[in-house]
Amino acid sequence: MKDWKTSARNLYDGAFRPMFIDGKWCEAQSGELIEARNPADGTLLATVPRGSDTDIGAAVAAARKAFVGPWSKFTPFERQALLLRIADRFEAEWETLCLSDTLDMGMPIQRTLANSRRVLGMLRFYAGQAVTIHGQTIQNSFPGEIYSSTVREPVGVVGAIIPWNAPIAGSVWKIAPAIATGCTVVLKPSEEASLTVLMIARIMQDAGLPDGVLNVVTGLGAEAGAALAAHPDVDKIVFTGSTATGQAIARAATGNLKRVSLELGGKSPVIVCKDADIEKAVPVAAMAVFANSGQICIAGSRLFVAREIHDEFVQRVAEYAAGLKIGHGIDTATDIGPIISARQAERIAGYLDVGAREGAEVLTGGGKADGPDLKGGHFIQPTVFGRVTDEMTIAREEIFGPVISALPFDSIDEVVERANATAYGLAAGVFSTHLGTAHKLAHRLKAGSVWVNMYHAIDPAVPFGGVKMSGYGREGGTEHMDEYLDTKAIWINTD
Numbered sequence: 001m002k003d004w005k006t007s008a009r010n011l012y013d014g015a016f017r018p019m020f021i022d023g024k025w026c027e028a029q030s031g032e033l034i035e036a037r038n039p040a041d042g043t044l045l046a047t048v049p050r051g052s053d054t055d056i057g058a059a060v061a062a063a064r065k066a067f068v069g070p071w072s073k074f075t076p077f078e079r080q081a082l083l084l085r086i087a088d089r090f091e092a093e094w095e096t097l098c099l100s101d102t103l104d105m106g107m108p109i110q111r112t113l114a115n116s117r118r119v120l121g122m123l124r125f126y127a128g129q130a131v132t133i134h135g136q137t138i139q140n141s142f143p144g145e146i147y148s149s150t151v152r153e154p155v156g157v158v159g160a161i162i163p164w165n166a167p168i169a170g171s172v173w174k175i176a177p178a179i180a181t182g183c184t185v186v187l188k189p190s191e192e193a194s195l196t197v198l199m200i201a202r203i204m205q206d207a208g209l210p211d212g213v214l215n216v217v218t219g220l221g222a223e224a225g226a227a228l229a230a231h232p233d234v235d236k237i238v239f240t241g242s243t244a245t246g247q248a249i250a251r252a253a254t255g256n257l258k259r260v261s262l263e264l265g266g267k268s269p270v271i272v273c274k275d276a277d278i279e280k281a282v283p284v285a286a287m288a289v290f291a292n293s294g295q296i297c298i299a300g301s302r303l304f305v306a307r308e309i310h311d312e313f314v315q316r317v318a319e320y321a322a323g324l325k326i327g328h329g330i331d332t333a334t335d336i337g338p339i340i341s342a343r344q345a346e347r348i349a350g351y352l353d354v355g356a357r358e359g360a361e362v363l364t365g366g367g368k369a370d371g372p373d374l375k376g377g378h379f380i381q382p383t384v385f386g387r388v389t390d391e392m393t394i395a396r397e398e399i400f401g402p403v404i405s406a407l408p409f410d411s412i413d414e415v416v417e418r419a420n421a422t423a424y425g426l427a428a429g430v431f432s433t434h435l436g437t438a439h440k441l442a443h444r445l446k447a448g449s450v451w452v453n454m455y456h457a458i459d460p461a462v463p464f465g466g467v468k469m470s471g472y473g474r475e476g477g478t479e480h481m482d483e484y485l486d487t488k489a490i491w492i493n494t495d
Contacts, residue, residue: 004109004330007099012036012045012195019049019218020201022062023211029054034218036195039106039338040328042376048194051219053227056186059215060233063157063184066212071184074210076131083127083179085207087120093203094120097168097196102329105164105193106338107292109330112168118458119172125460126176129481133181140491147492152485154182155259156235159228161221161249163241164193164340165295171200173475174238175214181484186215186234188225192340194218221245232256238483239263240297243398243424243469261473261483263297263465265398266426269419270300270455271409271441274308276431280453282313286320286404288429288455290382293336294348294402297470298427300455302395303406304415310408314386317404318363321382326369328377336369336402338377345378348401352383355394360385360405390418398424412440420446425467429455448474 016033018025028049036045049055074082090097098112135150142148160174167189178185189197194216201216217224225245229237229252236259239249246262253260270285288300305313324335339345345368352366365383380401388395388405395405409415419428428447432438442450448466451457458464463477473483 002095004099004332007095008103008330011096011099012103014044015046017046017048017195017198019051019055020198020205020214020216021055021059022065022215023205028052028219029058034191034194034220036104036193038103039340040330040377045103046195048198048218051188051217051224053223055217055219056188056224056227056231059186059217060157060159060228060231062212062215063186064233066210067154067157067184069212071182071210071213074182076133079179079182080127080130082208083123083130083176086204086209087123087127089203089207090123091116091120097199099330100196100199101167101193102337104195105167105340106329107166108334108337110332110334111292115169118460119169122169122172122460123176126180129177129478130180133481133485135487142491145494147494149490151488151490153488155484155486156183157233158183158185158484159231159234159237160185160187161225161228161237161239161241162187162189162197164190165292165297167193167196168200170240171197175200175204177480177484179209179213181481183236183484184213186217186228188217188219188221188228191218191220226252229253230255234258236260236484238473243471246471259483261475262471263473263475264426264469264471266297266299266424266466266470267302267396267398267422268298268300268424268427268429268447269302269304269445270429271415271419271431272303272305272309272313273430273432273434273437274306275433275437276306276309277433277453278309278313278316281431282316282320284455285429285431286317289404290321290324290336290402291456293339293380295340295400298449298456299400300427300429301399301404302419303404304409304419305406307408307410310406314363314384314406317406318384321384321404322364324382326379326381327373336379336382338379339401340378342378344400345380348380348399348403351394351397351399351401351403352380355385355388355392355403355405358392358394359387359389360392360394361387363406365402390421396422412437416441416444420444423469426470427451427466
């Protein structure tokens with residue numbers, strides 16, 4: 001068994017890690033720094049530059065120069081070959097990437113390691129897509145001998161802003177389709193978790209990525225992120241994060257009407273029907289929220305259970321939650337890692353207090369986790385609330401923590417109405433052994449993804465994204481490529 005503790009001590013030493021612009025590693029022009037600390041114990045991992053609008057400007061200029069320069073000469077075959085080389089290097093350095101994510105944002109090492117199929121699959125899927133881009137020859141009705149066709153062209157310079165909860169997958173989901181289509185990227189990682197993204201830039205450079213195709217500017221969202229969203233020479237913004245920030249980005253993008261893709265928050269329902277297989281549904285419904293300590297946009301935090309089985313099912317979910325091990329991410333036995341920061345932990349604890357004050361019953365958890373092995377970290381107990389009503393704050397607002405609100409229901413029509421009575425529409429889960437019921441619910445729920453008798457399934461070939469206040473645009477599948485391409489119509493008079 002690998003000694004993760006020793007590997008962790010050797011990976012980061014508290015030293016400065018520069019950002020990446022135009023193929024060069026550099027400081028912020030201001031010289032200011034941000035500390036990267038381990039959320040499990042508060043220790044300093046490294047410092048990174050606090051980039052500002054001037055650094056964003058330099059990165060956008062580098063991306064533009066690359067887009068109109070050497071990168072524009074790369075053929076689809078060459079872009080495919082590059083992505084395949086990157087995938088091979090990711091595979092060779094996978095354990096190091098995973099350890100970096102675990103130290104920087106707390107995800108248990110067993111979970112980060114398990115993401116290899118998804119991340120390597122994404123890189124190789126988009127490599128395949130690079131050589132499938134094509135237009136159409138169109139028969140038109142214009143008078144004369146007129147030839148008409150379309151071509152697909154890269155949109156240009158892409159500004160990408162990602163959250164802290166999945167740096168590896170989040171980065172690849174933005175960078176890989178850009179490389180496949182011939183775009184260039186300026187990536188702003190979260191100030192809470194930048195170290196793995198810088199490691200990814202180094203891996204891609206080692207694989208032969210030309211200068212300027214990928215640029216990584218570390219910094220605060222209100223500074224570097226806002227500057228990137230508003231920059232007049234950025235052609236497209238792609239963002240994953242909170243709905244409030246997504247709205248601000250959409251407003252900033254109106255300056256030059258840049259294209260925007262947003263994957264935002266959620267308050268996803270999980271519906272357990274009376275004919276569900278309880279043995280199989282309990283752990284899946286629980287981990288629909290508790291995975292990554294609830295710090296996932298698709299968390300199935302509203303647990304609707306048919307009244308006939310409600311009490312038994314919810315009690316079993318609570319028992320399952322109570323048995324989860326809370327601890328450092330580098331402990332392979334850990335199920336629940338730390339919350340990303342003290343500020344976020346306090347925010348979640350505030351929701352726990354509000355839930356109890358509004359009349360919900362704490363069936364398990366309900367507060368911060370502490371103990372000698374958790375000293376200095378930010379830990380929240382996996383919590384299950386019973387006696388929840390739809391009007392309660394914990395049932396309406398995205399908590400982004402390990403908190404389940406359980407609610408009984410009596411009929412399919414009723415639960416569909418209640419499940420859809422939210423501003424969000426990112427994901428939903430259904431548990432039923434009756435195929436007709438599963439189909440009916442899957443079609444009637446207003447969500448970008450609906451999982452039946454499972455949860456969290458994400459595949460490179462399948463589109464992912466939200467509706468309503470959960471955003472617009474898709475990541476994954478052929479639809480994702482469309483987000484990075486423009487369509488040009490060509491007319492030729494052949495008379």
